[in-house]
Amino acid sequence: MTIALIILNIILMSAVVFILFKKPKAKSGVMSELEDIELIEFQHNMRQLVEEMEKTADSGVASMNSAKLELEKKLKESETVIKEIKYLMERNRLQRTAEYKTEITSPQEPTVQIPALQEFKPHAEPVVIPRQPAVFEIKEEPKSPKIAVKTTVKDKYDRVGKLLDNGMAVQEIASVTGMSFGEIELIKNLKKQ
Structure with missing residues (x-):
């Protein structure tokens, strides 16, 4: 803006000088x-x-x-x-x-309910059962995994799934749970399916 003012002043001065020199001397x-x-x-x-x-x-x-x-x-x-x-x-x-760590380290309630244990009521006095000789019979049954192990593994996978849903990284889950990266990746891929 100041440059425009300077240019305008130069133009004005040159116009005044031009008019003064251009002025005819022999006018009335x-x-x-x-x-x-x-x-x-x-x-x-x-x-x-x-x-x-x-x-x-x-x-x-x-x-x-x-x-x-x-x-x-x-x-x-x-x-x-x-x-x-x-x-x-x-x-x-x-x-x-911190919540993830407390969730992982806090003990989980068993999810498997055994009906025989629920019906069991302790007696006030011990019941004496007469002893008889033991009879052993060997039966081979197909081995099945124990229920407690299944629930523990299932609980572990559920925890990893929850942590993945909450946006925790695989490396963080591995450090918190003590599981390997591959196992966590496997759970992640299975969960996607």
Whole structure:
């Protein structure tokens, strides 16, 4: 804006100099007075134009400065909000990790219910059963895995599934559960199917 004002001043001065040198010397007094009045009027109008341009430039600079200050204020506010969000995300991640560890290490209630144990009621006095010789009979039955082992493995897989659903990484699950990466990947792939 200031460059435009400088250029305009140079143009005005060159116009005044040009008009003064171009002025014919052998003119009548009335004509020269009219030209002088026109020249003075022209100079006055040009000064007013320059003053208006300076005012416009000053107001433009002031508005840009106020906009700059407002933007800097908003930038500081947004940086503060970003720092708060990062803090909350880190706190949430640490809290979830602690919850996962307590969930993994806390004892699980057995999910298998044995009806015979539920009906068992201890007697007040011991019942004496007469002893008889033991009769052994060997029967070969197909081996089946024990129920307790199945539930333990199933519980472990369920825990890994829950941790995967909660967004925990395979490496974190491996460190928390003590399982290998391959086993966790296998559970993850089976769960997808």
